[in-house]
Amino acid sequence: MIYQTFEPHSALSDFINCYWTLKSPPEDKPEKQRIVPDGCMEMIFHHGDLYKQYIKGDNYIIQPKCFVFGQITKPLYIEPTGETNIFAIRFQADGFTPFAPIPISNMENRAVPLEELFGEAGMILQHKILEVTTTEEQIQIAEDFLLNALKNAKQIDKTIKDSVAMMLELKGQLSIDELSESMKINRRMLERKFASVIGVSPKQLAKIVRLQTTLKMVLKNDFKSFTEIALDNHYYDQAHFIKEFREFTGVSPKEFYAENLKLSNLFTESE
Known part of the structure; x- marks a missing residue:
């Protein structure tokens, strides 16, 4: 490919x-x-x-x-x-x-x-x-x-754009209450805006952003243990980390890592 x-x-x-x-x-x-x-x-x-x-x-x-x-x-x-x-x-x-x-x-x-x-x-x-x-x-x-x-597009929602920028900057490691307070907007209003503009709730997007940060660490082999990854990315504990990881990837962190390692070896062997 x-x-x-x-x-x-x-x-x-x-x-x-x-x-x-x-x-x-x-x-x-x-x-x-x-x-x-x-x-x-x-x-x-x-x-x-x-x-x-x-x-x-x-x-x-x-x-x-x-x-x-x-x-x-x-x-x-x-x-x-x-x-x-x-x-x-x-x-x-x-x-x-x-x-x-x-x-x-x-x-x-x-x-x-x-x-x-x-x-x-x-x-x-x-x-x-x-x-x-x-x-x-x-x-x-x-x-x-x-x-x-x-030319005829809907106006960009500045609150949502600023909210997404903050999520990316903080790598999804913030609560929705913290986000709504920072954006000076009611939490329910923020959630309605996210639903209409992005298609997912602010909580879901924050979880996805945090997951993507986690995946980069796994794919780059930039960690000593999965416990370290969980702590660095502000998951409550190991069980919480595994649950969210499986929710979005369908596999556990160890299974995902093993699959990626196998794929990396295949590419290395073919060079």
Whole structure:
């Protein structure tokens, strides 16, 4: 698999985290992949073969050709049906809302086809992106679409943007009462804003941000023990750490570490 990221236009940096591409040669054997929540929604364009999305056990659906995936609140399992060739837009945590024609809450854990979201304009965007062959052309088409949509987009909610910035700065290690006090807004009002703008509660997003910080430590092997990770990331205790980790990844920290170590060894052996 070849994965690359690209920076967005400065006029869209408040909304877009990055563009990314993922490609695999035809000889690569398709394998099931686990996607862990990261608080960001994505717009996906499949130039290659489509992906299975597992619903329960071995039951699956085939994802649309082009879609926006809503907030993920649990581990998501997908699997290529053949050759992978993806162009995608990763939005900031609150980045897709200004463009969303339907409530964000209706998109949770769903791959929503572009046609369902944008009608004919979505189909035209899909056709244009799939017709070109270079990443530079794909980015230009995507940015033309988003910049044009931005003219009539909803106003950015400064409270939410500042709240997300604080969560990221503190790595999710703050209570919602602390956040609402800092933002000078009633807790219930803050929760309603998060539900409509981001699609998850402030508590859920804080947990996801903290998890992502934890995963980086695990993936970089930057820890001496799992107890140290739990303490560094302000989990109440080891049991709390394991419970939250399993909630979002579907496995325990030790199982996740072992899987990553095995994957790292495979790449090392192939070099």
